[in-house]
Each structure stands twice: as structure tokens, then as C-alpha cells.
Amino acid sequence: MLNQISLVDLSVPMFLALREGLEAVLVVVIILLYLRKTNQRIYFKYVYLGIILAIAASIAFAIIFPLVFGEFTEIEEIFEGTTFIISGIFILTLVLWVSKEGPRMRENLEGKVENSIKTQKVFSISFTAFIIIIREGVELVLLTTGATSQGSLNQVNVILGSIIGLIISILIGVLIFYGIKSINLSVFFKITNVMLILFAAGLITYGIHEFIEAGIINPIIEEMWNIEHILPERFPDGNPATPEFLEIIGVLLKALFGYNANPALLEVIIYPVLLVSIGVISALIWKRNNN
Numbered sequence: 001m002l003n004q005i006s007l008v009d010l011s012v013p014m015f016l017a018l019r020e021g022l023e024a025v026l027v028v029v030i031i032l033l034y035l036r037k038t039n040q041r042i043y044f045k046y047v048y049l050g051i052i053l054a055i056a057a058s059i060a061f062a063i064i065f066p067l068v069f070g071e072f073t074e075i076e077e078i079f080e081g082t083t084f085i086i087s088g089i090f091i092l093t094l095v096l097w098v099s100k101e102g103p104r105m106r107e108n109l110e111g112k113v114e115n116s117i118k119t120q121k122v123f124s125i126s127f128t129a130f131i132i133i134i135r136e137g138v139e140l141v142l143l144t145t146g147a148t149s150q151g152s153l154n155q156v157n158v159i160l161g162s163i164i165g166l167i168i169s170i171l172i173g174v175l176i177f178y179g180i181k182s183i184n185l186s187v188f189f190k191i192t193n194v195m196l197i198l199f200a201a202g203l204i205t206y207g208i209h210e211f212i213e214a215g216i217i218n219p220i221i222e223e224m225w226n227i228e229h230i231l232p233e234r235f236p237d238g239n240p241a242t243p244e245f246l247e248i249i250g251v252l253l254k255a256l257f258g259y260n261a262n263p264a265l266l267e268v269i270i271y272p273v274l275l276v277s278i279g280v281i282s283a284l285i286w287k288r289n290n291n
Contacts, residue, residue, distance in 0.1 A: 010161035012252060016143050017165025023094075023192065024136040025173035027109065028129055032177060034110045043113075046122050050129030057130075058137025065141055081210030084258065087142040088204035094139065095196045095278060098189050099285035143203075193282055198257055201274040205267050206258030212266065219264030226262040233261050 028047065035043050101108055109128075116124040144158045211217040229239065230246070233254045237247050253259035260267060 010157055010164065012256065013144050013158040013161030014165040014168075015252075015256065017140055017162040018169050019165075019192075019195070020136040020140040020143075021166040021169030022172060024133045025169045026176070026188070027132045029173045029177050030109050031113055031125070031129065034113055038114075040117065043117065043122060043125055046125040047129045050126035051133060053126070054130045054133035054137060057134050058141065061138055062141045065145065077210045077214035078216070081207040081214065081216075083142060083145050084203045084207030084210065087139065088200045088202075088207060090135075090139045090142060091196050091200040091203065092278065094135065095193055095200060095282050096285065098193050098196065099282040100289050101189075104289065190286075193286070197275065197278050197282060200278060201271055202256070202258030204258075204274055205271040206254075206260060208270060209258075209260050209263065209267055212264055217266065219266050220269075221265035223262045224265055224268050228261040231259075231261060233259065 028051065031047055032044065035041060035047070112128060113125055116122055116128075140162065144162055208217060212219045212222075228237070229242065231253075232239065232242055232247050232250045234247065234251065237250075250259065250261070263271075
């Protein structure tokens with residue numbers, strides 16, 4: 001039976017994998033539902049081909065990425081800072097994509113599939129499924145690589161948590177495909193975009209924090225406040241007076257949103273700037289494509 005620490009370790013990668021997996025699964029389900037609705041199940045195999053290739057490529061990236069960048073682990077802050085910032089940039093690209101496609105996600109996907117069938121460029125169906133899944137796969141690898149460096153997290157728990165999260169997302173997709181006839185994707189992707197913006201701003205800001213720790217960036221003021229004794233970043237944090245549930249919340253906030261208990265002035269400035277600017281740009285793109 002898993003102890004409490006193991007459950008905390010599993011929860012971070014599980015949540016990340018569930019989020020990434022659910023986004024990819026829902027889009028794939030849209031394609032499959034359209035093919036089923038139009039009695040074109042013969043093209044299911046092209047979707048499955050794209051899925052298989054994307055999974056294989058994601059696994060290969062998960063193996064290669066630590067090997068290529070492993071040499072930076074000796075400079076831990078630089079490695080973690082780079083990982084967090086790259087992850088944040090990847091999420092930013094996803095925010096822009098969701099903002100553009102979200103309002104008419106179903107119509108756009110169905111149109112692409114129908115055009116592929118009409119023009120007999122059926123392998124473009126595979127390519128569409130591949131791009132959707134590989135983007136989420138690469139992002140998940142980057143995020144979990146950063147998560148591995150947090151507190152008590154280790155590779156075994158990250159892998160196991162990710163597998164559980166992906167299985168849950170697949171089960172949800174199966175239920176939607178065989179049970180639910182329709183889903184309000186516009187509302188779903190609006191909620192998703194808000195979460196993605198929070199993720200991106202937090203990850204980039206915490207990446208900058210790591211560069212400050214490495215002495216690469218000037219913090220302006222090194223510490224604006226310190227609430228480590230109230231909401232720590234580690235589980236356990238070594239302070240017997242701190243309630244365990246706060247330690248758990250702190251670990252989750254750090255891994256998912258880049259929470260820092262003792263931020264520098266530069267971090268305090270950058271986070272709201274990123275949050276507002278990304279949010280405004282996303283809202284404008286969404287509004288333009290919803291007209």
C-alpha cells in the first residue's frame with residue numbers, strides 16, 4: 001500500500017499526464033466520432049497509425065532528452081531553469097493554438113479530415129493525429145523532467161504517476177466515444193486555456209528563479225518575503241510545526257505553477273506581467289476567431 005509521500009509523488013506527474021493526455025485524447029476522439037458519424041470507419045486505421053507513431057516518438061524523446069541534457073545536471077539550477085522555461089514556452093505555443101482553434105475546434109478538425117478524404121491525402125489524417133499527440137508528449141516529458149527535480153520526486157514515481165494519468169485520460173476518451181454523444185469543447189478549452197496560462201507564467205517565472213539562484217540573472221532584491229514556515233515548497237519540509245496538508249499543497253503548487261515561498265523582486269514583477277500579457281493576447285485571439 002502506498003504511503004502518503006508516495007501518493008504526493010504520484011499526484012504531480014499524474015495530474016500533468018492527465019491534463020496533457022486529456023487534451024490529446026479529446027481531439028483524437030473528435031476525429032474518430034466524425035468518421036463514425038459519416039460512416040467512414042475505414043479511415044480509423046490512419047488515425048491509429050498517427051497515434052502509434054506519436055507514442056513511439058514521445059517515448060524516444062523521453063529517453064533521449066535526459067541523455068542529451070544530462071551533462072547539465074551538475075549545474076542543477078541552470079538545468080532546472082532551462083527545463084522550466086522551455087516547458088513554459090511550449091505551453092505558450094499551446095495557449096496560442098487553443099486560442100485560435102478552440103472556438104471552432106470541432107468544425108476545423110472535421111473540415112481537415114473531410115478535405116483529406118476528398119483529396120485522397122488520407123495520410124494527412126495520420127499526420128494530424130501525430131502532431132496533436134507528439135506536442136502533448138514532448139510537453140509532458142519537459143514538465144515531468146522539471147518535476148523530477150522537485151523535493152522527494154523520483155523517476156519511478158514520475159513514470160508511474162504519468163502512466164496512471166494517461167490511463168485515466170484514455171478511459172475518459174473511451175467513455176466519451178462510446179457514451180457521450182457531444183461535449184461542449186468551447187467551454188472545455190476556455191477552462192483549459194486559463195489553466196495553461198497559469199502553468200506557463202508560473203513555469204517561466206520559476207525558471208528565472210533558478211537562473212537567479214545560479215547567479216546568472218540579477219534579482220534586483222533577493223527576497224521580498226519568506227512564507228516557507230507557512231506554505232513550504234517541500235514534503236516533508238523538516239519543520240514539525242508545519243501541517244502536512246500545507247506541505248502537500250506547497251509541493252503541488254511548486255511543481256504545477258512554479259510556486260516560490262521566497263521570491264525575488266524580479267520574480268514578483270515578471271509573474272503578473274506574463275500572466276496579464278499572455279491572458280490578453282489569448283483573449284484577443286479567441287475573440288477574433290469566435291466571430
